[in-house]
Amino acid sequence: MDLRAVALIVVSAAVLAACRPDHSVAPREGAAATVADSRPVVAAAAAAPAPAGDIEFRFVVDLDQTPSPRDPELRGGREAVSAEWPASLYATFAAHGATAACTAALVGPSVLLTAAHCAPAGGTVTFTFDGDANPYVATCTRHPAFTQDPSADFALCAVTPAFAAPAGFLFETVDTSEMTGLLNRTVILSTFGCVSTIAVSAPFDGKYRIGFTTIDGTSQSPAHTHDDEFYAPREQNNLFTSTDPAKANLCPGDTAGPVFVRTAPGDDLRARAIAGVTSRVFRDAAGTGYGASLISATGGPSFREWAGQWARQAGVAACGIAGSLTTCRN
Numbered sequence: 001m002d003l004r005a006v007a008l009i010v011v012s013a014a015v016l017a018a019c020r021p022d023h024s025v026a027p028r029e030g031a032a033a034t035v036a037d038s039r040p041v042v043a044a045a046a047a048a049p050a051p052a053g054d055i056e057f058r059f060v061v062d063l064d065q066t067p068s069p070r071d072p073e074l075r076g077g078r079e080a081v082s083a084e085w086p087a088s089l090y091a092t093f094a095a096h097g098a099t100a101a102c103t104a105a106l107v108g109p110s111v112l113l114t115a116a117h118c119a120p121a122g123g124t125v126t127f128t129f130d131g132d133a134n135p136y137v138a139t140c141t142r143h144p145a146f147t148q149d150p151s152a153d154f155a156l157c158a159v160t161p162a163f164a165a166p167a168g169f170l171f172e173t174v175d176t177s178e179m180t181g182l183l184n185r186t187v188i189l190s191t192f193g194c195v196s197t198i199a200v201s202a203p204f205d206g207k208y209r210i211g212f213t214t215i216d217g218t219s220q221s222p223a224h225t226h227d228d229e230f231y232a233p234r235e236q237n238n239l240f241t242s243t244d245p246a247k248a249n250l251c252p253g254d255t256a257g258p259v260f261v262r263t264a265p266g267d268d269l270r271a272r273a274i275a276g277v278t279s280r281v282f283r284d285a286a287g288t289g290y291g292a293s294l295i296s297a298t299g300g301p302s303f304r305e306w307a308g309q310w311a312r313q314a315g316v317a318a319c320g321i322a323g324s325l326t327t328c329r330n
Contacts, residue, residue: 060086063207084269085208090104101191119142139160151296156318170328171328173273175320183215183216189210239295239297241294
């Protein structure tokens with residue numbers, strides 16, 4: 001079977017972030033106090049309205065990307081080699097004159113992981129694979145705390161029948177170890193969307209990218225470098241990335257992609273595990289640029305227990321979450 005001929009159809013509405021500067025909320029009242037204690041005056045990007053129509057997902061390998069090492073790195077990321085990310089999927093759609101994107105990852109034959117804001121509020125998800133007579137159907141469940149805690153930005157989708165993966169296919173593994181262990185570590189963002197750090201110049205070039213950054217803080221950090229609302233007890237699962245302009249970060253439109261951590265020394269990206277899901281991004285007070293990203297950590301308090309319980313109730317195995325599979329990426 002050819003991995004490049006895969007499509008995933010979401011027959012419903014999703015809530016996604018588009019590449020438009022006016023989709024960010026204004027700094028909350030009282031932001032002046034933030035200036036006094038030297039913290040940046042920023043607010044998390046808001047989600048765009050749901051698209052009017054179906055969303056078609058495809059596997060990243062369908063892009064057939066083989067970038068040159070000299071290709072420019074925009075927003076701190078680089079074009080990915082498609083074949084290295086066989087379990088990743090992406091979708092794009094038009095929203096308010098801009099392009100929005102959603103990303104997901106297969107973490108088992110019967111499980112798809114994405115962000116809650118990318119999961120349909122109702123309806124079904126289907127995807128077809130070249131050579132299979134019938135589509136696969138996925139039913140997505142958002143984390144129940146998402147409406148109260150935006151950092152619980154997780155959705156798990158049960159796929160039926162189980163995806164018949166071709167020989168050599170590896171599902172991504174989810175790392176649920178304590179998220180505070182990621183402090184000062186390098187993570188790999190995977191995204192499909194905007195590539196500019198300047199809000200008014202946020203293009204969408206239709207490429208799947210990866211980028212390297214470091215984790216500077218979590219929801220549990222005693223020192224708050226962002227507004228208090230992004231920390232416990234209000235938000236429990238945030239990882240905050242570095243604002244170093246030389247490192248990768250998001251802009252609205254490329255959220256929901258898995259965030260990876262290396263599982264072995266060296267530069268080999270094949271040794272990786274999912275440590276979170278890209279959720280939101282900060283913008284500056286003037287609304288002209290973007291800064292640090294917010295990642296919903298799979299090692300946060302909201303995901304671990306919920307994901308395991310969901311998998312057991314659904315009767316499915318998922319790499320790093322529940323059950324035992326021989327086709328998990330190590």
